[in-house]
Amino acid sequence: MLNYELRYDDGILVLKPEGPLEAADFRTLASHVDAYLDQHGTLRGVMLRARAFPGWKDFGALVAHLTFVRLHHYRIEKVAVVADGGVATIMPQITNHFLHAQVKHFDPAHEDAAWNWLMARGRARMRTAA
Numbered sequence: 001m002l003n004y005e006l007r008y009d010d011g012i013l014v015l016k017p018e019g020p021l022e023a024a025d026f027r028t029l030a031s032h033v034d035a036y037l038d039q040h041g042t043l044r045g046v047m048l049r050a051r052a053f054p055g056w057k058d059f060g061a062l063v064a065h066l067t068f069v070r071l072h073h074y075r076i077e078k079v080a081v082v083a084d085g086g087v088a089t090i091m092p093q094i095t096n097h098f099l100h101a102q103v104k105h106f107d108p109a110h111e112d113a114a115w116n117w118l119m120a121r122g123r124a125r126m127r128t129a130a
């Protein structure tokens with residue numbers, strides 16, 4: 001299950017995975033994000049808050065997740081991963097090669113720093129397609 005909050009005034013999407021992700025999670029999320037993007041063009045940022053990645057319910061959920069990322073990453077400036085170590089600490093090095101958004105890891109104890117980074121204007125560099 002993927003809980004989320006789209007903070008319209010800030011242009012920030014907060015994602016909180018709580019259990020295996022389902023394809024329906026991404027269809028619902030896409031409808032809300034697409035409506036926001038139609039009005040505003042880009043999202044300032046995404047905050048992913050998770051203790052650990054819960055995985056996908058099935059292969060269809062994985063495909064829906066990858067499709068969501070493929071269709072939206074060009075319109076997101078920054079992604080703050082607020083999670084305990086492990087995979088979260090290396091995620092920025094991996095994803096920065098594939099996503100247009102800047103990705104940065106923050107320890108949960110430093111969530112305020114993640115918010116400050118997401119809210120800062122003029123620091124994100126949107127990469128162009130190669």
